[in-house]
Amino acid sequence: MALAPSPVAPARPSALAFKIFLGGQTVSLIGDGLAILAIPLLVLQISGSPSAAVLAAIPRTVGYLAVGLPAGALVDRMNPRTVMLVMDVVRFGVFATLAALGAMDRLQVPVILALAFVAAAAGVFFETALAVAVRDNVEEDRLHRANSLLEAANQSAQIVGPGLVGVLTAVVGLQAALLVTASTFVVSFATVFTVLKGDQPGAAPSAPLSVALRGIGKDLAEGLRCLRSLRVVLVITCLQASANLFLAVATLLVFYVRNTLQLGDSAVSVVVTAGGVGGVLGAAAAFRLGGKVRHEVLITLGAATLGTALTGLGVSTSLVPLLLLNLTMSASAVLAVVIIRTVRQSVVPRHLLGRVTATARVTALVASPVGALVGGALTTMNHGDPRPVFLGAGVLSVLTTAAAWFLGLRHVSHTADGGPEPTAGGAPTPESHPMKEES
Structure with missing residues (x-):
């Protein structure tokens, strides 16, 4: 035979x-x-x-x-x-x-x-x-x-x-x-x-655009079902959306530095640049730590650090702390985003990855303008002082991260049906969708 x-x-x-x-x-x-x-x-x-x-x-x-x-x-x-x-x-x-x-x-x-x-x-x-x-x-x-x-x-x-x-x-x-x-x-x-x-x-085999456009609604529904069935992907998607909701109030940082604290345009430039540098540092941290620390731990640490730094904005009134806090926020946010992207690529079945990726990104993106609008309205009600908004958003972000850890990420299952993760070196089956934990 x-x-x-x-x-x-x-x-x-x-x-x-x-x-x-x-x-x-x-x-x-x-x-x-x-x-x-x-x-x-x-x-x-x-x-x-x-x-x-x-x-x-x-x-x-x-x-x-x-x-x-x-x-x-x-x-x-x-x-x-x-x-x-x-x-x-x-x-x-x-x-x-x-x-x-x-x-x-x-x-x-x-x-x-x-x-x-x-x-x-x-x-x-x-x-x-x-x-x-x-x-x-x-x-x-x-x-x-x-x-x-x-x-x-x-x-x-x-x-x-x-x-x-x-x-x-x-x-x-x-x-x-x-x-x-x-x-x-x-x-x-x-x-x-x-x-x-x-x-x-x-x-998927290449298809003409006219063929690819057929049945998109069913395809999107299938992608949503996949997102719901993979607990780790669902939890990190919800965590990313909530983090974006609270982080959006950081758009008030320019207003806070320039108008509330009256530190001037040069201070605004330095604080904003620090955020860009923090983003590069966050990517570097993901590169170094992604193969050494469990991915769920890195995502949780990144989100928790982001919330803590946002809370710090609520009690800071001078340039150096604001600069360091913005750098920390950007670094932790990028660290979490890189690892979240990696988890999706590792867990989601290949033929559904585009839909799940797009759905997760749109969900996270929609949260940002909502957070910015609410933060702006609350700051206006507080006579132009955004510090209570920073403080409240940071505390809520930390609490949401803690909930995600205890409810979904601490003992995460790496399969769609909640079953055990395949042993190292075992070939994944279409039903198991493992996420390899790198050591």
Whole structure:
């Protein structure tokens, strides 16, 4: 009797090839950072309206709310590598078009806002596909490292990008800055095309868009059922949403430093920059600790530290403590986010990863504006003093984290049905979805 063939191990990129891919994504993320400031500056250049500039600064959030859930379903039905390549082409086209229209003096604010939304929506598809592509192309025990490096690049780009726009605009003009932004997506396209493998075990076969669009509603329902059935994913999704709800009041930090404490614009700049540095440090901590400490412990410590730092804002009145607290908040938030992303990639079945990832991100994203609005309203009621709001949000964040630990993460089950985790080296079955605990 013939023996059944052994399963073929997925073809992974070499270490050098994956470093090239990470370099390409770093360049692409700098493009995202450039866009953060380039689009509002372009609107101000055309209209001079601060209201229009504010609208131009929020297409990313609107894009996620508009296409986040469908993006997850479509990524699960299509080849993630193909999705990433197409979205790089779209984003290149948006910024090249903006530069060309600007050079011809044919830009109008509605056109800028529409194109900014297209670029943001394309970014949502790209990020969702990237989460799946990393799962396909990275060994499980190295997922936390890949996610840490990508997040470090993302945090660095948010610091470097806006500053680079200012330099480019002053030296060669805003249109040239838009062309530089467009070129970053060419670099991303080249590295994705060259390095990533498209056909991995468990990946859905490529499907035409017209076919992929059918039955999306059922696909989304299936993704929600998966999220509910995997306790660890459900708990960390709820914890991330609650953390975003309370952390959103930290948007009042600029108002607190500048208006309440009257420390000046330079102090605001230092405090905000400290947050960016903290994000990079948080990614570095995830890289170092992700293979040494149980993931649920790291998530809990990150969320608890975030809440504690937020509480500290409620009793701080000088620059140095505020700077250190903002750095700590950003570092702990990024640490938790990186490990949460790794857990999802490890636990969720491959054919559902896009939907679960998108659903979790949209849920967390929706909580932020709610928290910001409530925090702003409470601060107004307290005559412009946000310290009680910081204090209350921090305490609630710590209590929520404690509840998540005792109710779901302390003795977490790594299977959908609550069964025991497979033994080390055992092959996962479709029913068990193990999360490997790295030692």
